[in-house]
Amino acid sequence: MEVRLVLPSDGDLHDSTLEFMKACGVEVMRPSARRYTASIPALPGVAVLFQRTADITAKVEEGSAELGITGLDRLLEYRSDESRVTTLIDDLSYGRCEFVLAVPDSWLDVVSVADLADLALEFHQEGKQLRIATKYPRLLRQYLFQRGINYFTLVPTSGSLEAAPVAGYADLIADLTATGVTLRENGLKTLDEGTILVSQACLITNPARLAMSAKGLNLARSLAEMMESHLRAQPYYRLTANVQGPSEQQVSATILARPDLAGLRGPTIARVYNLEEQDWYSVSLLVKKESLLEAVDHLRDSGAVDIAASQLSYLFDGRSKAFKQLFDQGE
Numbered sequence: 001m002e003v004r005l006v007l008p009s010d011g012d013l014h015d016s017t018l019e020f021m022k023a024c025g026v027e028v029m030r031p032s033a034r035r036y037t038a039s040i041p042a043l044p045g046v047a048v049l050f051q052r053t054a055d056i057t058a059k060v061e062e063g064s065a066e067l068g069i070t071g072l073d074r075l076l077e078y079r080s081d082e083s084r085v086t087t088l089i090d091d092l093s094y095g096r097c098e099f100v101l102a103v104p105d106s107w108l109d110v111v112s113v114a115d116l117a118d119l120a121l122e123f124h125q126e127g128k129q130l131r132i133a134t135k136y137p138r139l140l141r142q143y144l145f146q147r148g149i150n151y152f153t154l155v156p157t158s159g160s161l162e163a164a165p166v167a168g169y170a171d172l173i174a175d176l177t178a179t180g181v182t183l184r185e186n187g188l189k190t191l192d193e194g195t196i197l198v199s200q201a202c203l204i205t206n207p208a209r210l211a212m213s214a215k216g217l218n219l220a221r222s223l224a225e226m227m228e229s230h231l232r233a234q235p236y237y238r239l240t241a242n243v244q245g246p247s248e249q250q251v252s253a254t255i256l257a258r259p260d261l262a263g264l265r266g267p268t269i270a271r272v273y274n275l276e277e278q279d280w281y282s283v284s285l286l287v288k289k290e291s292l293l294e295a296v297d298h299l300r301d302s303g304a305v306d307i308a309a310s311q312l313s314y315l316f317d318g319r320s321k322a323f324k325q326l327f328d329q330g331e
Contacts, residue, residue: 002047003210003219006059006068009036009050013201016094017069020201024230025313026223042226045219054078057204061085066210067220073099073176073199077136088205088224089322093231095201096178099136101194103172104165105187112192116172117149124151133161133170136196140174143196162186203227207326224323225316233312236264237292240284241304242272251281254302261287261295286312 007021007028008014021028021040028048030038038048051059056070057078072090079085103110110116120130130152134140137154144152155170162182164170174196177183183190203224210216245251248269255267263285272280283304287295292309299307 002045003067003216003223004047004049004065005040005223006049006051006056006065006070008053008056008070011053013053013069013071013095017201020092020094024226026226043219043222045215046223057085060204060206063206063209066206066216067223068204069201070204071095071097071199072202073097073136073139073197075202075204076197077138084208085204085206086326087202087322088220088326089203089227089231091231092201092203092227093234095199097176097199098178098195099139099174099176099197099199100183100190101132101172101174101196102177102183102188102190105189107189110191113147113149113194116191116194117147120149120151129153130172131155131170132172132174133157133164134174135161136174139196162188205326221320221323225320226314228320228322229314229316232317233315235288236286236312236315237289237309238284238286238312239292239295239299239307239309240282241299241307242280243283243299243302243304244278244280245303246279248281251283251302255283255285255299257302258298261285261291261298263287286315 007017018028026040026042028038029041030048036050038050040046040048049059049065053070053074056068057075059065060068061080061084067088069092072087075085075087101113101116103116110119116130123130132140132152133155135157137156140154144150155164157164161173161175163186164173165188166186173188175183176199180190205220210220243251243254245254248271252267252269256262266285268284270282272282274280283299285295296307296309
C-alpha cells in the first residue's frame with residue numbers, strides 16, 4: 001500500500017513545510033513547481049500530494065490521503081469527525097500564529113473580552129448586533145458562546161480582514177496574527193484574554209484509513225519517528241572531552257558534582273588508549289543549548305581538554321509516543 005501525504009501548495013506553510021521536511025531527513029523531491037505530486041526518496045512508498053492548505057483537513061478526513069500537514073487552526077475549523085482525522089504530532093514547531101480578537105484603537109473603553117461582552121449587550125438592547133469579520137466562524141462562535149457573548153453577527157470573508165472596520169462592513173475582526181504588526185498598522189488592537197487559539201503546523205492522520213495496511217502503518221511510523229526525533233533533538237548539544245583521572249569512577253564523580261550539567265542520564269565515560277599509557281578518559285554528555293557554556297566551564301573545572309560541541313540532528317526515544325498512542329494495536 002502506498003501512503004499519501006498531503007502538503008500545503010500555498011500560503012506561509014508551503015516553503016516552511018518543505019524546509020522542515022528537509023531538516024528532518026525526509027526531503028521532498030518535486031520535479032517541477034507546477035506538478036502537484038512528489039516523492040520522498042528516503043521513504044519509498046510515500047507519495048506526496050500538494051493541495052490548498054484550506055483543503056488538507058477534508059482530504060485526510062475523506063480518505064483521499066492518510067497523512068497531511070496543515071495548521072492546527074485549519075484542522076479545528078474544518079474537521080467534521082474527530083475519529084476520522086486527528087493529530088499525530090500536534091506541534092511541528094513552525095508556522096506559529098495566534099487567532100485573536102481585534103477592535104479599533106478608537107474603542108478606548110474596550111480593552112478586554114469582558115468589555116466586549118458588555119458592548120455586545122448594549123448593542124443588543126439598542127436593537128443592533130456586533131458584526132465580527134472572520135475566516136474561522138466555527139472556532140469564533142464556540143469561543144464567544146463559552147464566554148457568555150451571545151449577541152453578534154459573523155461576517156464571513158476570504159480577503160484581508162484588517163480593513164473591515166474602516167470599510168464599514170464589520171465592527172471588529174477575529175484573525176490570525178504572527179507578530180501583530182499588520183493589526184497595529186491598520187489601527188487595530190488586541191484584547192486582554194482575546195487569544196482564541198495558539199496555532200502551529202501539525203501532522204494529521206486518518207487513523208481508520210491508515211490502519212488498513214501494516215505496510216502503511218510502518219511507513220507512517222517511519223515518517224513520524226524522523227519528525228519526532230528531529231524535534232526532540234533541537235534543544236540539545238553533545239559535548240565530548242578528554243579528562244585525566246585515576247579511574248572512571250573518579251572522573252564520573254567529578255562530572256556528577258553538577259547533576260544539572262551532567263547530561264540527560266549522566267555522562268558516558270570510556271577509557272582513552274594512548275602510547276604514553278596515561279590515564280585519560282573520554283567524556284560524552286548531552287546538554288541543553290542554554291546550558292552549553294556553563295557545561296563547558298564545568299568540564300574545564302573538571303580538568304577537561306579537547307572539548308567539542310555538536311548539535312544533534314536526531315534524538316530517538318524508546319518508541320514513538322504519538323504513534324503508539326494512536327496505533328499501538330496496529331504495531
